[in-house]
Amino acid sequence: MTMNNLIILVEALWQSGIAPALLILGIGWLSARFARNKRLTALLGIAENAVNWAEVTFDGGQTQKAQAIKMITDYLMKADKAHLFTAKEIDDTIEWAVKEMKEGTVK
Known part of the structure; x- marks a missing residue:
């Protein structure tokens, strides 16, 4: 496939609406993935605090x-x-926080 054929193919995909649709789907997927990671990071921080509090307060x-x-x-x-x-x-974040606390990476 020559460069001219590739350019024609990309142009045809763009004009048909396939390329923009794929681009929008890709952006949506990446956005959801990063938002999920941000939420889980926040949950890990909450779990660290909860595990520390429970460790000190309860036997x-x-x-x-x-x-x-x-x-x-x-x-x-x-x-x-x-x-x-x-x-x-x-439950998984609590287990993670306990493991990290035992290893000494979380205080």
């Missing part, structure tokens, strides 16, 4: 975890963000 693993989950869900409910996260995501 016992299950009690600490239950209180950390309660603290996170209460915070998300007040911020009207609870619908953005699943129970599994919250």
Whole structure:
């Protein structure tokens, strides 16, 4: 395929509306992906605080975890963000925060 043929192909895709549609879909996908990463990063920060608080306040693993989950869900409910996260995501962030705290990377 020569360069002229490639230019003609791209021009035809653009004029037919296929290329702009693909561009819009790509931008939407990237935007959603970055927004999701931003929300998860915020959830990780909340989980760090909740795990630290539960570690200091309560004795016992299950009690600490239950209180950390309660603290996170209460915070998300007040911020009207609870619908953005699943129970599994919250549980995974707590496990991550506990792991990081044990490794010493989170204080």
